[in-house]
Amino acid sequence: MENNFSQKNFSNISVKKIRKRDGRIDEFDPKRIYNAIEKAMRATKRYDKETLDKILDYILNIIENKYDGNSIPSVEEIQDIVELTLVKFDLYEVAKAYITYRKEKENIRKEKINLLGSFYEEEVAKKYSLNSIRLMVNRYLLKDEKLQILEGPKQMFERVAALIVIPDILYDERIYDKSGKQDIKPKEELNLEEGEIGLKKQGNSYKLKWNKYHLERMKYLYDYLNERGHMKISWSEFIKRLNNGDFDQYYENYLKYFDLMASKKFMPNSPTLFNAGARLGQLSACFVLDIDDDMASIMKSATDAAMIFKSGGGIGINYSKLRPEGDVVGSTGGIASGPISFMKIIDTVTDVVKQGGKRRGANMGIIESWHPDIMKFVHAKEKEGVLENFNISVMFDSNFWNYLAENKPYPLLNPRLLRKHNIKFPDEQGFDIDKVDKEVIVNYIDPKQLLSEISYVAWEKADPGCLFMDNINKRNMQYKYRGPIRATNPCGEQPLYPYESCNLGSINLYAMIEFKDGKAEFNWDKYIETIRWSYRFLDNVIDMNKYPLKEIEESSKAVRRVGLGYMGLADALFALKIPYSSEEGYRLLMKITEYLTYYSMEESIYRAKERGVFPKYNETSYKDGEMPVDGYYHKELWNLDWEKIRNEILENGIRNVEVTSIAPTGSISMLVETSSGIEPAYSLVYEKRVTAGNYFYVDIEFERQLKEKGLYKEEILKQISDNGGSLYNIDSIPDDLKAIFITALDLPWWDHIRAQAVAQIWITTSISKTINMPSWATSEDIYLAYLFAYKVGCKGITIYRDGSKSVQVYYAPAEATKSRFKDYFRLIREGKIENKTISILKSFKIDLPKWYTEMNIGDIKINLEIRKLELNNNNNFNDNISTDNCPVCKSVRLKHEGGCITCLDCGWSECILA
Template sequence: MVVEKVMKRDGRIVPFDESRIRWAVQRAMWEVGVRDEKKLDEVVKAIVKRINELYDGQIPHIENIQDIVELELMRAGLFEVAKAYILYRKKKAEIREEKKRILNKKELDEIDKRFSINALRVLASRYLIRDENGNIIESPRELFERVAILSVIPDLLYDERVFDKDGNYEQDLKRVEYYLENFENFDKKYSIGKYKLNKYHFERMVSLYKELAEKGKMKVSIDEFLSMLERGEFDKYEREIEEYFRLMTNQVFMPNTPALINSGRPLGMLSACFVVPIEDDMESIMKAAHDVAMIQKMGGGTGLNFSKLRPEGDFVGSTAGAASGPVSFMHLIDAVSDVIKQGGVRRGANMGILEIWHPDIEKFIHAKEKNVGTNVLSNFNISVGIWKDFWEALKEGKKYPLINPRTGEVVREVDPKSLFEELAYMAWAKADPGVIFFDIINRRNVLKDAKGGPIRATNPCGEEPLYEYESCNLASINLAKFVKYDENGKPYFDWDEYAYVIQKVAKYLDNSIDVNKFPLPEIDYNTKLTRRIGVGMMGLADALFKLGIPYNSEEGYKFMRKVTEYLTFYAYKYSVEAAKKRGAFPLYEKTGYPKGELPVEGYYHRELWNLPWDELVEEIKKHGVRNAMVTTCPPTGSVSMIADTSSGIEPIFALVYKKSVTVGEFYYVDPVFESELKRRGLWSEELLKKISDNYGSVQGLEEIPEDMKKVFVTAMDIHWLDHILAQASIQLWLTDSASKTINMPNDATVEDVKAAYLFAYFLGCKGVTVYRDGSLSVQVYSVEGRKRRYRAKPSEYAKKILLEIVEKEPWIKNLINVDEILNGRSEKAEGITFSLGGFKAGSQHSHTPGREEIPEEKIKELLGVVYCPVCYEREGKLVELKMESGCATCPVCGWSKCVIS
C-alpha cells in the first residue's frame, strides 16, 4: 500500500503531496547550484519509495518524512544538497518559533503558516486585538473571520425573501430599538452557518435592518428576520464568508487598514478617507476642527480646502480687526490632530489644500520651509490646487490675478512663471507641497450637476477626490497572485480569475457601506448618496517581475493600462448587477450616467479599448449603477506587507535590504527576485550584501545578467519621467485617482520638478507628489566619498511621449530644458541658482539623508516624518521611513503616515 495521508505538526491529517517533497529537494539543489532534472526525479522517486516501505498504509509525521529526505539525499551522494536541506529545515524551525513568539501562541495553525514573519509582525503590531496588558488575544484566523462575517451581513438583508427595492412596507421600529439598545446581550447568539456573529456584528446587522425598514424596503419584521436566521434560512451565505476568508488569507486582496482593525469591533468604522468643509466664519472653522477630531479619533484621515478663508490681514467685521489667514487655521487643525494621536502610534493624517488664485498662496507654498529639525505641520500633506486658467496665464506669459474669496475682487497680480518656480522649489527642497489638477479631476466628473459644482478637495494621500462630507472605503487586489505558469513554465496573467476577484472585491466594498459606522451623521448621509467604492491594486511590481516585463517599458505601460481597464470595467459590471437587485445610488438620475457619460478618460479613446465599453454603458443607462465611483489606487504600505507583495502601483524600493529581528540581522529579499536568483544558481550571502550596499539595486553589478537588470528595477532605477508615465497609464482607466510618488534622485534640479508637473498635467494625471531623495532629512552632507547611485535614464518610450507633448505644446520649452531631460545633464553641470523670497538655493544639490547623531530633544519631532514612531517607542530604534505612493511608510513594522495603507 502507498502512503496517502501525513500528520502535520499541529496534529492535522492532510493528503500526502509528492510535489511538496519535489519542491523542497529542488530548492536545496538550487541552493548549491545543482540543476539536474534527471537526478531530481531519481531522488524524489527513491524518497517516495522509502516512505511507502517504512509506513505501509500508515500515517507518517512530517518530521519522519523530512528525516527520510535527508537520508536519501546522502545515499544518492548529494552531500552538499543534504547539508543545504538540513540548513533549510533548521531555518524553517527558527521561522516557526519566531512566528509563535510574534503571535503569542504555543502552536501555529495553517493560516499562521501562510503569512511571512514580516506579515505577521505587521498584523501583531497594528491589527490583532490585545488585552488591557498589551497581550495579543486574537489570531490571524480570527481577524479575517470577523472581517469576512461583517462583509456578508448585508447579503442577508438584501435577500429577496426579506428585501424589496420598490417596496413601501411598515415595520415595528420599537422592536428594532429594543435590539439596538440591548445588543450586548446577543453576543454569539446567532450564526450564519458555522460562523457566529459577535455583538458588534449583531448591532451592525440590526442597524442596517432599521435603515432599510425606515425606507419601507423590509418585507418582514425584525423578529421574523431573526427567527429565519435562527432557523438557518440564511446558511447558504456561509459560502460567501468562506470565499472572502479564502481570498484574504491567500493574500489575493486586502481591505484598507480601518476595515481590518474595526470590523466586528466597537468603533466599527471601515472607511479611511473623508473630506470636511471649512467656510469663512469662526463657527465653521471650529466645526471643522471638531469634525477632524471625531474622524481621527476613530482612525480616519481628512482632507480640507482652505481656499474659502479670507486672506491674512483682510478685514474682520465682528472684531474690526485683521484676519489671520488660512495657514494659521491649518496650524489649529494640526494641533487638534496632534492631540488625538490615534492610539498613540499614528499621527493624524490631513490634506490641506489652497487654490493657486488665493492671495496667501506664497505663504502656503512656504508653510513647511522650516522642516529641518523642526516639525512644522507634521500632520499635514499640503497641495496647491491648480485650475486651467493658471496654465493659460503661464503659456501666454500674462499676469495671474490673486482673488480675495470674501469679496471676489482681485487683490494683486503675480508673474505665473515666478509662482510656478516657487512652487517647484519648495517641492524640490521639502517634498511639499504637492499639486492637484482640479480641471482634470472635473473634466469627466459625472456628479457635477448632482452635487451643484466641481470637486475641490481630496483625501490625505490624494487618490480620492471627494465632495464635502463624502467618504470612501478601499481595498486592494494583489496582482502578483494572478500570474500563473503553463505546462512549459512560461508565465501568463489569468485575466478571467482577475475579473472574478474584481467583482467580489467590489461587492465587499459596496456591502461595507451598509455596515459602516460613520463618525458623523453628515458623512453617513452624503456617503450613501453616491455610494463611492475604491477597488484598487497592489503587487504591480511583483507581477511584472514574474511576467518578465520591465516596469519602465512600453510593454510595461501597456500592461498597466490593461490591468486598470479590467479593474474599472468589472467593478462596474458588479455595480450594474447590484443596481438591478438593490437599486442605483440615490443621486443617479441627476448625474451624467443616464446620458451615457463615464468618469473614465479611457472610455473616450475607443482605439484603446480591450473590453466592450459601449455594451456596459447601455447596461448602465438601462439599469443604473450602484456606486458613483468604483476604482482608485491608494497607498498600501501596511496591507501590502500583510499580503507579502510590493506596495500599490509603485516599483519596489529595494530588492534587498538589511533587517533586524530578535535572533539577529538578516537580508530581506523580494520573494520573486529571490526565486529567480536561486533558479539561476546566483544566490549567495555575498551577493545579497553587494545588492544591499548598492542601495538595494542590481544596476551596475556585473554578477547580475543583463536581462535581469532590465526586469528587476527599483524606484530609484527608474527615471522620473517613466514614473509619471506609469501614473498616467493607470490614471487613464480609473474613475478616481492614483496615489504614487514620483521619485527623483538627490541631484535632481528644480527644473526637473517643473518638468514633472508639466508632463503630468499634459498626460492627464489628477495630481503629483514629487519626492527628491533626501529632501526630508534632518541634516544633509556631501555624497563625496560615498558610492555613487546608478543614474536613471528615461526609457525610449518615455522619450517618444515627451517629444509628442513638446510638439503639441511647444511653449513649455520656455520653462524647461528638454534636451537635458532626454540626454541627461553633464557630470560637471551645476544646479540652477536663484533667489526666492531672500532664500538662495545652493549651486550644487548633492545631498543624502544624514546619519549623524540627532539631539534627543529633536527625535520626537521627527517621529512620523523622517523616522518610524512605532520602532522607536517599542524598540528604541531610529528606522527611516520610505516614501511610496505619496506616503511615508516604515519598511520594518509597516507603520504608515497614511490612514489607508
C-alpha cells in the same frame, strides 16, 4: 511557486495522512516534498527534473514500505527520509541546502508560535511570512488592556469577513424589496442575551458566529433599510429565520471574503482590518470636510476632524473660502489671521487626538492658486515643526494654465469679496476676469513665478504637491449638478465633496501570477473573479460602516463611492519579465487597470439590479450616457466592450458613483509581501538590522529569479544593498536582469508620471503616486514635471526628491544615482528597454532638463546652479542622518512614499490609508 510537479497518479499510495508538529493530522501531499527538494536543487544549481522525479519515487517507496497505511508518519520522519535520500543520490550540497531550509522553517515556526501564542494556526499562519506576522501583532490584531493579543491572523480575517457578509443576507430578495414599498415594521430592540447567532449550526454552535459588534451593525442596517420601506419581514422574524438556517447559503460568501484576505489576493484599507467587528466599527480611511469663512464653521470643522481622527480616519480640507491674512473682519472691525492660522488649529487637534489607539491622524490642506495667501501657503511648511500632520497641495484651475501659456499677470481674488458680489469661485472651466467687479482682485502675480516658487519649495521640502481641478472634474459624473470637487483625502487619490468618505481596498496583482513549466503567466480569469468579489466586499463596507458623523454617513450613502485598486504591480512585472517603464509594461498597466474598472462597474450594475442605484443617481451624468473614465472616449484603447457597460447603465443604473482608485498600500502590501500600489520597487535588497544580527531583506520575485540563475549569494546581495537596492551600475549584474528589475530611483521623473497617466485613463477617481527624483535633481525638473503631469491628464502630482525631508534617515548618494541613470539610458539606447516617453515629452513641447543632454553625450558632469539644501554628505546608503525613529519598532529605516512615511522593518506607516 514553480509548477513542475509530475502529474503521476499517487492515489495508490496507502499513506494518506501525516502528523503535523502540533499534533494535528493533515492530508499527506507528495507535492510538498517535491517542491522543497526542487527549491534546494535550484539554490545549489543542481536542478534536473528527471533526477527530481527519481528522488521523489524513491522517497515515496520508502514511505510506502515503512508505514504501509498502518501508521501515520510525522513531518520530522518524512524530512529525515528526504535528507537520507538526497545523500544516497550523492546530492550532498542539495542535502545541506535542504537541511538549512528545514532548520530555517523550524525557527520561523517557533517564532510565529512565540508571537501568536495559543492563536498560532498553521493553515493561515504558514501562508504569511514571519515579517507579516510581526506586522499583524504590532499593528492589526486586537489586543486587551494589557496589550495581549485577543486573536490570531485567522481570527482577524474571520472577524472582518463575518461583518462583510451581513449585507448579502439582508439584501436577500426573500426579505428585501428594492422598490422600498413595504410598510415600515415597528422598531424592536436587539437582544444580545438570547444566545448565539450565526450561520451553519453544528450541534449547539455555529461555523460562523457573530459577536455583539457584528450584531449591532446588522441591526443598524436592518433598521436603516426598514425605515426606507425595504424590509418585507420584522426583525424578530428575520432572526428566527436566520436561526432556522434559511440563509446558510451565505456561508459560502463568508468563505469567499475570508479567502480574499487569507490567500493574499486582496486587502481592505487598514481601518477595516482594525475595526470590523470591533468596538470602533469605523471602516473608512478617507474623508473630506468643509470649512466656511466664519468662526462657527471653523470650530465645527475642528470638532468634526477630532471625531474622524478618533475613529481612525484622515481628512482633506480646502481652505480657500477663508479670507486672507490682513483682511477686515466686519463683525469685530479686526484683522483676519488668514487660512494658515486655522490650519494650525487642525494640526494641533491632530496631535492631541490619537487615532483609534493606532496613531496620529493625517491631513491634506489645500488652497487654490488664485487665493491672495497663496505664497504664504506655499512656504507654510518650510520651517521644521510647522504643520507636521499635513500634506499640502495647491489646486490649479484651467484659468491658471491659460495665463501661464499667454504669459499674462494672474489675478489673485479675495474670497470674501467674491461672496459679497455673488461671484462664483473659479472652477475648472476658467474665470472671465473681464466680467467681474475689479474690487475682487487684490493683486496680480506672474504665473511662471508662482509655479517656479512652488517647484523650488517642493524641491527643498517635498511640499506642496499640485492638484489639477480641470483634470479632476473632467469626468466627474456629479459636476453638472454639484459643481466641481475641490478637495481630496490626505494622499490625493480620492477627490471628494464635503463630508464624503471612501472605502479603499487593493488587489494583489502578484497573486494573479501563476507559473507553468517555469514560465510566469498572468491569470486573467482569476483576476476578474478577484475583482468581482473585492468590489462586493467594498460595497458591503458602505452598509456596515459605523460613520464618525451623521453628515458623513448621509453623504457617503448618497453616492456609495468605493475605491478598489491594486498593489504588487512591480512584482507582477518582475515575474513576467516585463520592464516597468517599457512600452510593453505601459500597455500591460493600461490593460490591468481597464479590467479593474470594467469588471468593478459591471458588478456595480449587477448590484444596482438587485439592491438599487445610489440615491443621487438621477443627479449625475450617468443618465445622460456619460462615463467616468477617459478611456471610454478613446475606442482605440479598448480591450473590452465598453459600449455594453454604458448601455447597461442607461438601462439599469449603477450602484456606486465611482468604483476605482489606486492608493498607497505601505502596510497592507508589507502584510502580503509585495510591492506598494502602482509604484516601482523601492529597493530590491536592503540590510535589515535586528537584535540578533543583520540579514538581507530581498524582494520576493527578485530572490526567486536570482536563485533560478544560481546568483543568490551574500556578496551579491551586499553589493546591491550598498548600491541603494538597485542593480544599475553594478557590472557583475547581467543586462537582462537590469532591464527587468527597475527601482524607483533608476527612473527619470517622466517615466514615473507616464505610469500614473497611463493608469489614470481607466481609473474613475485618482491615483496616489510618488514621483521620485534623485537628490541632485533641480527645481527645473520639478517645474517641468508639473507641466507634463498636467498635460498628460494626471489629477494631481506628489514629487519627492531624495533627501528633501529631514525625517528621511537614508538616501541614495548623488554619484550612485547619476551612474544608475546613465546605465538606464544605455539600456534604452541599446534596445533592451523599449521606451518612447521622450518623444511624448517633445510632442507636448516639454523641455528636457539640461542634465539629460549632458548625461547622454558623455561622462556625467552635472553642475547644479540652484539654492542648496544642506544634506549629510556621507555616501554610505545605510548611515543614519536623523534622530527620528519608528514609533513601533524604533527602527531608523524609514522611507517616503505616497506622501507618507513608512517603516521598512515593521510596516508602521504615518498614512492612515496604508
